[in-house]
Amino acid sequence: MMLPTLPPRPPTSTQHTTERVKLFASGCQSLALAILGAGIVAPLFTGVAVPMWQRLAAALAAAAFEIAAWTLLGYIPNTEVTPTETEHDE
Numbered sequence: 001m002m003l004p005t006l007p008p009r010p011p012t013s014t015q016h017t018t019e020r021v022k023l024f025a026s027g028c029q030s031l032a033l034a035i036l037g038a039g040i041v042a043p044l045f046t047g048v049a050v051p052m053w054q055r056l057a058a059a060l061a062a063a064a065f066e067i068a069a070w071t072l073l074g075y076i077p078n079t080e081v082t083p084t085e086t087e088h089d090e
């Protein structure tokens with residue numbers, strides 16, 4: 001019912017796609033940091049005895065989200081202008 005009332009979607013450009021990939025990668029890195037903080041660092045400060053398997057699970061989950069973030073960032077093309085060798089030769 002609401003579909004006719006929605007405005008049309010704007011066309012997506014490479015800039016929009018790049019920003020979305022960066023957003024998802026940032027979310028993965030934030031989630032990994034939160035998992036490390038809640039699963040490993042916080043129990044060290046509170047003195048709560050956490051089983052080793054829980055710490056290992058937290059570390060593996062955080063590593064998985066970091067790998068996902070790195071993979072997402074690998075899809076962003078490098079658009080930086082690099083200096084050529086002729087500019088260095090003076």
